[in-house]
Amino acid sequence: MTARPTPRPAGGRIMGDPGPTGRFGSFGGRFVPESLVPACLELEAAFRSAWADPAFRAELAAILHHYGGRPTPVTECARLSAELGVRVLLKREDLAHTGSHKLNNVVGQGLLARRMGKHRLIAETGAGQHGVATATAAALLGMECVVYMGEVDTRRQELNVFRMELLGAEVRAVTSGSRTLKDAVNEALRAWVADVADTHYCLGSVMGPHPYPWMVREFQRVIGEEARGQCRELLGGSDPDVVVACAGGGSNAAGIFAGFADDSDAGLVAVEAAGGAALTAGIPGVLHGMRSALLQDEAGQILEAESISAGLDYPGIGPEHAHLAELGRARYVAAGDGAVLDAFQLLARTEGILPALESAHAVAWVVAAAASGELAPGTTVLINLSGRGDKDVAQVRDLLRGRR
Numbered sequence: 001m002t003a004r005p006t007p008r009p010a011g012g013r014i015m016g017d018p019g020p021t022g023r024f025g026s027f028g029g030r031f032v033p034e035s036l037v038p039a040c041l042e043l044e045a046a047f048r049s050a051w052a053d054p055a056f057r058a059e060l061a062a063i064l065h066h067y068g069g070r071p072t073p074v075t076e077c078a079r080l081s082a083e084l085g086v087r088v089l090l091k092r093e094d095l096a097h098t099g100s101h102k103l104n105n106v107v108g109q110g111l112l113a114r115r116m117g118k119h120r121l122i123a124e125t126g127a128g129q130h131g132v133a134t135a136t137a138a139a140l141l142g143m144e145c146v147v148y149m150g151e152v153d154t155r156r157q158e159l160n161v162f163r164m165e166l167l168g169a170e171v172r173a174v175t176s177g178s179r180t181l182k183d184a185v186n187e188a189l190r191a192w193v194a195d196v197a198d199t200h201y202c203l204g205s206v207m208g209p210h211p212y213p214w215m216v217r218e219f220q221r222v223i224g225e226e227a228r229g230q231c232r233e234l235l236g237g238s239d240p241d242v243v244v245a246c247a248g249g250g251s252n253a254a255g256i257f258a259g260f261a262d263d264s265d266a267g268l269v270a271v272e273a274a275g276g277a278a279l280t281a282g283i284p285g286v287l288h289g290m291r292s293a294l295l296q297d298e299a300g301q302i303l304e305a306e307s308i309s310a311g312l313d314y315p316g317i318g319p320e321h322a323h324l325a326e327l328g329r330a331r332y333v334a335a336g337d338g339a340v341l342d343a344f345q346l347l348a349r350t351e352g353i354l355p356a357l358e359s360a361h362a363v364a365w366v367v368a369a370a371a372s373g374e375l376a377p378g379t380t381v382l383i384n385l386s387g388r389g390d391k392d393v394a395q396v397r398d399l400l401r402g403r404r
């Protein structure tokens with residue numbers, strides 16, 4: 001893979017401030033009912049002021065350090081590199097508290113909500129991981145927490161429902177529509193308007209109406225900024241050739257890309273689940289307050305995404321990714337379930353690390369690209385290991401048994 005020059009948007013950074021319209025090229029925006037506009041505007045103003053306030057940033061950084069375990073390390077993978085013929089580095093978000101990058105976003109939004117005088121966090125969740133992360137931040141900051149979860153998902157993810165309850169959150173089962181993640185987002189948006197004075201909607205990825213895609217990317221930018229410095233130290237002042245991350249909504253990918261998109265020649269690759277590949281198989285449309293690439297049928301009905309990894313089965317992707325694809329600054333590819341299972345086992349055996357099934361998508365693409373020669377021998381690849389795989393062990397066992 002060779003880096004090619006990227007057209008720069010007039011006057012700005014590639015992953016900069018999208019301004020008051022929240023547009024990333026022709027994507028993004030704020031497609032919400034009249035009743036939600038004031039809440040979005042209030043949130044945007046509050047975020048702008050907080051993000052420009054060194055005291056807010058220092059408090060967030062201190063919590064992410066003393067409580068969350070940041071900075072997370074970058075690990076050189078000697079045995080995996082020898083096996084693949086490319087040099088693999090991992091950014092270890094699996095080592096952050098709660099086992100993924102999600103903490104960066106929920107602590108940021110929790111602190112922001114508190115600064116806005118709100119005492120309740122609400123969140124949507126599919127597999128339960130963002131619900132657990134939000135409940136964690138609420139417990140830490142002494143706030144109430146209500147998590148909306150499709151009724152189908154509450155049955156599929158019983159243990160995470162219990163986890164959220166242990167953390168003091170209330171889980172509300174959503175019975176509208178397909179009773180899964182996209183319905184939980186709709187319900188959370190409704191609940192937000194109904195009680196906007198006391199409630200902050202803590203959205204889980206770089207999606208939804210402006211300012212969420214931008215705000216969540218900024219809260220995840222810490223991954224890319226740390227990784228840039230850590231790689232330079234490890235690589236004698238150079239950047240990696242390629243940076244790879246998995247993408248569901250796209251927050252861990254946006255976070256690590258943000259450290260490299262503007263002033264580095266590193267290639268950027270996001271790996272979607274083959275059954276939920278909004279940018280490989282989707283078409284532009286409007287959902288959940290944003291214009292982005294979405295999985296939909298010819299009549300514009302949103303399709304259910306399907307993947308072995310529950311964290312990647314969102315039928316869309318954040319609007320900034322649709323824009324990065326349009327610019328040619330990042331590439332979007334897909335990995336199938338079989339390759340992901342193989343990559344999960346390969347990383348376990350060669351490095352002693354069980355990756356989240358989501359993160360194993362990024363590893364799977366690197367394995368395939370090294371084998372096909374798309375990644376030339378000796379290429380340096382930084383993979384964002386977005387989370388740890390302990391949560392997925394029972395499922396992997398069942399899948400592997402089914403294979404035999």
Ligand SMILES: *Cc1c(COP(=O)(O)O)cnc(C)c1O
Binds near residue numbers: 130251252253
């Ligand atoms: C939630 C989750 C994802 C998917 O979310 P993004 O917004 O696409 O980053 C990926 N990996 C892990 C470990 C997760 O928990």
